Amino acid sequence: MKKLLVITAALFVAATSWAQGTLNFANFAGGGTVNAPISDATKGNALASGSTYMALLYVAPAGTTDPTSNLFTLIGTGTPLSSGAGAGYFLGGDTAVANFGTGSTISVLVRAFDTTTGANYASATVRGQSNIIPVTLGGGQVPSPNLVGLQAFSVNVVPEPSTIALGVIGAAALLLRRRRA
Secondary structure (H helix, E strand, O other), rough: OOOHHHHHHHHHHHHHOOOEEEEEEEEEEEEEEEOOOEHHHOOEEOOOOOOOEEEEHHHEOOOOOOOOOOOOEEEEEEEOOOOOHHHOOEEEEEEEEOOOOOEEEEEOOOOOEHHHHOOOOOOOEEEEEEOEEEEEEOOOOOOOOOOOOOEEEEEEOOOOHEEEEEHHHHHHHHHHHHHHH
16 A cells, blocks of 8 residues: 555656646737737738748746846747738647746747748847736646737837948948058
8 A cells, every 4th residue: 555655646746747837829818818919010010910920939937027038938839920800910829838837927928020031030030029928827727828918019120230330340440450550
């Protein structure tokens, strides 16, 4: 009997250590809890529409407030935006979040980009990101929570160095070189 209890306890500990929390990766949820469409500032703030736009889910430990922090980890490969009446919205559904169990609170960030301007978020020239929100994960018998607090945002052209700025740097380099000669 003792062995059976020890084995059962060991199995329980092993099973719970592999547990993953879940959330509903969508920027629209019924009941008005989430309504945060994504627009495209390069197209007059029209709603971003179709599979050429990709939404990405990033998570970090609770309390992470810097969107550039390397604590944010990409979950999955992304979800395309809908078109037609669903333009501006993505509906990724229940998404497992590795390394965070049911009941864990995490920081969530959504990033979106136009895939015609780059193969991924980092290389895309038209991209944007949401506000950071806290989410307490569901899973198992606990329903997956919606992204309550997510705000609408736009994708926009990422500024590139201007020709004038590059010219100024070149002129400064020539002056420094002439001064040394």
